[in-house]
Each structure stands twice: as structure tokens, then as C-alpha cells.
Amino acid sequence: AYNFVPGIMGMIFIMICAMMTSVSIVSEKETGTMNLLLVSPVRPRTIILGKLVPYFLLSCIILILMLLLSYTVLGIPFSFSVIHVIWVTILYVVLALALGLLISTIASTQVSALLVSGVMFMIPVVLLSGMIFPVENMPLALQWFSCIIPARWYISAMRVLMIQQLPIGYVLTEVLVLSGMALAVLVLAVKKFNAKK
Numbered sequence: 001a002y003n004f005v006p007g008i009m010g011m012i013f014i015m016i017c018a019m020m021t022s023v024s025i026v027s028e029k030e031t032g033t034m035n036l037l038l039v040s041p042v043r044p045r046t047i048i049l050g051k052l053v054p055y056f057l058l059s060c061i062i063l064i065l066m067l068l069l070s071y072t073v074l075g076i077p078f079s080f081s082v083i084h085v086i087w088v089t090i091l092y093v094v095l096a097l098a099l100g101l102l103i104s105t106i107a108s109t110q111v112s113a114l115l116v117s118g119v120m121f122m123i124p125v126v127l128l129s130g131m132i133f134p135v136e137n138m139p140l141a142l143q144w145f146s147c148i149i150p151a152r153w154y155i156s157a158m159r160v161l162m163i164q165q166l167p168i169g170y171v172l173t174e175v176l177v178l179s180g181m182a183l184a185v186l187v188l189a190v191k192k193f194n195a196k197k
Contacts, residue, residue: 006158007131010151021100095182102189
């Protein structure tokens with residue numbers, strides 16, 4: 001359970017936020033309703049927020065359920081670092097939502113969005129994030145490649161905060177990397193979306 005929970009959290013939030021968000025926005029483009037929304041008086045950023053907020057709220061509900069199950073059913077010891085777990089998870093969720101928005105600007109159909117998100121997220125998250133195989137045991141080239149996978153940093157931070165129950169100071173590197181990724185992807189996604197609208 002100790003190894004299982006952080007990895008599953010990293011995978012579920014990528015699935016909910018990145019994959020589902022990208023598919024839902026692309027489906028709006030496929031049906032033509034996105035064009036109708038963009039020519040309406042509503043600002044584009046309001047439309048995007050309207051598409052992203054439900055997945056953010058769903059992720060928050062899933063986070064609460066996962067923490068309850070972890071601390072009650074799976075027997076992970078409870079500590080006050082749970083506040084830091086929530087903050088780091090919210091940062092990861094924002095990054096995943098930005099990735100979903102970025103994919104929606106690249107893909108033109110739901111199938112292509114699923115393929116891109118599956119290749120870009122699911123396979124690397126399962127194989128290269130440290131969820132199943134320790135990153136330290138991988139070949140050096142794969143260790144370097146895993147540095148661009150957000151789940152690697154999130155799962156590492158969750159293991160320190162939830163399992164080792166250390167203060168937030170011990171995951172500052174992970175938090176800074178996730179913050180930098182979130183900012184960069186969000187800026188790129190918004191620019192590409194504005195260019196395509």
C-alpha cells in the first residue's frame with residue numbers, strides 16, 4: 001500500500017485532468033460548438049475556465065476520497081503533512097489541466113487526442129515515473145528522460161510527504177520543478193489556444 005498509493009494518485013490525476021480535459025475540448029471543436037462559443041460575447045478565458053473547473057473539482061473530490069481510504073483502509077499513518085500533500089496535489093492537478101489544454105490545441109479529433117495523451121502520459125507515467133520501477137535502477141538515458149515526466153516528481157514528493165512524513169522542505173526540488181512545468185505549459189497552452197481561436 002505504501003508504494004501503491006502515491007503511484008496511483010499520480011496516474012489518476014493525469015487521466016482525469018489531462019486526458020479527459022483534452023478529449024472534452026476537442027469534442028467541442030469536432031461538433032462545432034467551440035466556434036459558436038468563441039464568437040459569443042463570453043471571453044475565451046472564461047470558456048476555457050468553464051471547461052477546466054469541473055475536472056479540477058472532480059480531482060479535489062477524488063483526492064479527498066483517496067486520502068480517506070489511504071489513512072483508514074490502507075493504514076498509512078496520518079500526520080499533519082497532509083496539508084502539504086493537498087497543496088502539492090493541487091499544483092500537480094493544475095499542471096495536468098494545462099497539459100490537457102495544450103493537447104486540445106494540437107489534436108483535431110478525439111481519437112488523436114486520446115492517442116497523443118496516451119502516448120505522452122499513460123505509458124511514461126506507468127513505466128518511467130517510478131510508479132512500478134525505481135528510477136534509480138533505470139539506464140542513465142531513461143533516468144534523464146524521466147525528468148520531463150511530471151508524475152516522476154509528484155510521486156517522489158508524495159512518497160516523502162505521505163510515507164516518510166517529512167516536512168515540505170524535503171520536497172522543495174520537486175515542488176519547484178512542478179511549479180516551473182505548470183507555468184511553462186500553461187503559458188504555452190494559452191498562447192496556442194489564442195492563436196488557434
